[in-house]
Amino acid sequence: MITKKRVFRFFFIALVFLTLVLVSSSIFALTEPSPAPPPAAESQMPWWGWSITLFISTFILGILAVLGGVGGGVLFVPLIGGFFPFHIDFVRGAGLIVALSGALAAGPGLLKRNLASLRLSLPVALIASSAAIVGAMIGLALPANLINILLGATIIGIVIIMATAKKSDFPVVPKPDGLSQSLGIMGIYREESLGKDVEWNVHRTPTGLILFIVIGVMAGMFGLGAGWANVPVLNILMGAPLKISVATSKFLLSITDTSAAWIYLNSGAVLPMIVVPSVVGIMLGSIVGVKILARTKPKAIKWIVIWLLLFAGVRALLKGLQIWK
Numbered sequence: 001m002i003t004k005k006r007v008f009r010f011f012f013i014a015l016v017f018l019t020l021v022l023v024s025s026s027i028f029a030l031t032e033p034s035p036a037p038p039p040a041a042e043s044q045m046p047w048w049g050w051s052i053t054l055f056i057s058t059f060i061l062g063i064l065a066v067l068g069g070v071g072g073g074v075l076f077v078p079l080i081g082g083f084f085p086f087h088i089d090f091v092r093g094a095g096l097i098v099a100l101s102g103a104l105a106a107g108p109g110l111l112k113r114n115l116a117s118l119r120l121s122l123p124v125a126l127i128a129s130s131a132a133i134v135g136a137m138i139g140l141a142l143p144a145n146l147i148n149i150l151l152g153a154t155i156i157g158i159v160i161i162m163a164t165a166k167k168s169d170f171p172v173v174p175k176p177d178g179l180s181q182s183l184g185i186m187g188i189y190r191e192e193s194l195g196k197d198v199e200w201n202v203h204r205t206p207t208g209l210i211l212f213i214v215i216g217v218m219a220g221m222f223g224l225g226a227g228w229a230n231v232p233v234l235n236i237l238m239g240a241p242l243k244i245s246v247a248t249s250k251f252l253l254s255i256t257d258t259s260a261a262w263i264y265l266n267s268g269a270v271l272p273m274i275v276v277p278s279v280v281g282i283m284l285g286s287i288v289g290v291k292i293l294a295r296t297k298p299k300a301i302k303w304i305v306i307w308l309l310l311f312a313g314v315r316a317l318l319k320g321l322q323i324w325k
Contacts, residue, residue, distance in 0.1 A: 047273055054084065055277035058098075062285020063292070064305055072282040073099030073225035073257075075305070078155045078312035081148070082319060086274060088144045088151075092223030093264035094274045096257045099225030101279045102286065103253035114189050115247035120202065120240060123183055124212050125252055128226070129259035131216025136263035139221035145320045151222050152317025158228050159310045162302075166236070173239040176201035189244065202238040211237070220260035225253050 045053075058076065065072045077095040081088050110116035139147060176186065180202045191198045202208075211233050219226040230249035234240045240248070264270050318324035 050084070051273055051277045054080070054274065055281040058278045058281030059285040059288075062282040062287075063289040064285075064308070065282070066286050066289030066292075072102055072286070073223065074155075074158060074228050075309065075312070076278065076282070077223050078151060078309065078316050080278075081151070082312055082315040088147050089140060089264070089267075089269040090271050090274055092139060092147075093261065093269040094271070094278050095223035096220075096225070096261040096264060097270060097275050098278050098282050099223075099227075099253055100257040100261055101283065103225075103250055103257065105283070107251050107254045110247040110251055113247075114187075115243055116251035117185075117187050117240075117244055117248050119183065119185050119187065120234070120244070121248045121252050121255075123185070124209065124234075124248075125255040127209055128212045128216035128219070128252065128256045131213045132220035132256045132260035133263060135217035135220025135222075136260040137220075138217070139223075140263070140267055140269065145322065147222075148316045148320030150320075152313045152315070152320060154218060154222060154224070155309055155313030155316060158224075159306055159313060161228065161232065162306055162309070168235060169242045170198070171235060171239040171241070173201045173203050175203065177203045177205050179205040187244070189241075191243075198241060200239075200241050200244060202234075202240050204237055204239070208233050208238045216256060219256055220263070223260070223264070225257060227253060 057080065058072075061075045061079065062072060065075055073095045076098050077091055080086065080094075081091040084091070107116065111118070142150075180186070183205070185205065186199070186201045188197050188199045190196075211229075215226050215229045215233070218224070218229070227249050230252055231242075231245050234245035234248060235242050261270070315324065
């Protein structure tokens, strides 16, 4: 049996190791080889060295993502983009593939258990995926410094949402609105903790769909995935049960991220050297994280992730402002 003391000791060691990896990455990256701004960053480390370092970093991020209750993409993009000498376009493209791989792995099981709702996800996915394509095109057209500034501001906003948002297992929906009834957005699922079937409806559907336009644009522009925003909108605003919101959000990523990822792939911003070790590291780390999560649920892990995101957001913001290169 793994005790909390051992779990915290493990995460302390993991965070120290991750910090050393990120710092060493910044040291190895020579971002100023000449007085004039270089067209690309140069490095003393061979390409395979970066792949191994990336694998180790993403393996730790995969563990933290599971225990912190966040998607791998929201940790991947600001941390890897801030401390590795990769252009932000390649990092965002890899971030979408990372989020997409996790969603595709979880999607079939969530649908089989009747937790991910097709009636809820399809209209939302149509809007969010279209917006994600627009966001990806905008993101690739903007200069890297501006993207880093906007990314840093977005990550700080995500930290505020994670630290203050309250979730409701079974939100009260006094009356479903007309649009949700027209689209047939309702359902029933088996709640094992209560030992009974739970019927659910949603309301404020027009407002929710409008917000998913913004969420889709941000997902495509920054390559973060969108689980951090999907769940609060589905759960708090629209009134879907928490389990339905989380499962539907995960299924949504498999549609939304696919649309945005295609734009990055078509533009040549998806590099196997970055994507392959990242996906493998995140997936293996997630498996380890699930096993640890099954034994203990230390609440401090959430705050570790929040502080890590805050640090990454500030790093991206300062990097974009040319203060911390």
